[in-house]
Amino acid sequence: QQPVQSPQAVILREGEDAVINCSSSKALYSVHWYRQKHGEAPVFLMILLKGGEQKGHDKISASFNEKKQQSSLYLTASQLSYSGTYFCGTSPNTGNQFYFGTGTSLTVIP
């Protein structure tokens, strides 16, 4: 049930853009995105539900294509504070049991 994330790691310079992908082999009802900084707990970024909607949060946005069972997280004009590991969590139904991907390590350098 664990979704697959790509890439595993990415290094950016400040101001550059990045895309993180999340795909599942099972039908999805919803997708969550979280960011985790080293030694801390994951922090919720956004949730996307069935409907192919796109959401935004400052310069971070995401899309969800339930037909392709995929979601993508877009980080634009990256800042140093964006560094961390990004996880997608997927659920096949309206329940809240989520299965997380293995994470994408994002490092933003000056």
Place this chain on the structure above:
Amino acid sequence: NAGVTQTPKFQVLKTGQSMTLQCAQDMNHEYMSWYRQDPGMGLRLIHYSVGAGITDQGEVPNGYNVSRSTTEDFPLRLLSAAPSQTSVYFCASSYAGFGYTFGSGTRLTVV
């Protein structure tokens, strides 16, 4: 408003010992879950609960028990600790359709 509180923060166990990781939330969330996090493995779901008295297994339930007698508390019991259970454990809670709030984690070492 404390959010999700996990205790202890650190624990060292000997193989075969049992212990309970505590998790409490004060947000009246109906959903609660336990995850373990290992290097390169991401977060793996151990057990979850959709309300008081209702629990179910996740991806990696073997060696762990849970119960949910109240909305606030969701303890995780290790029955007989093994070195393979060395990990960081996170408890999380949410309302239906909302994102999870995670606790600060328990770092468990089994020797």
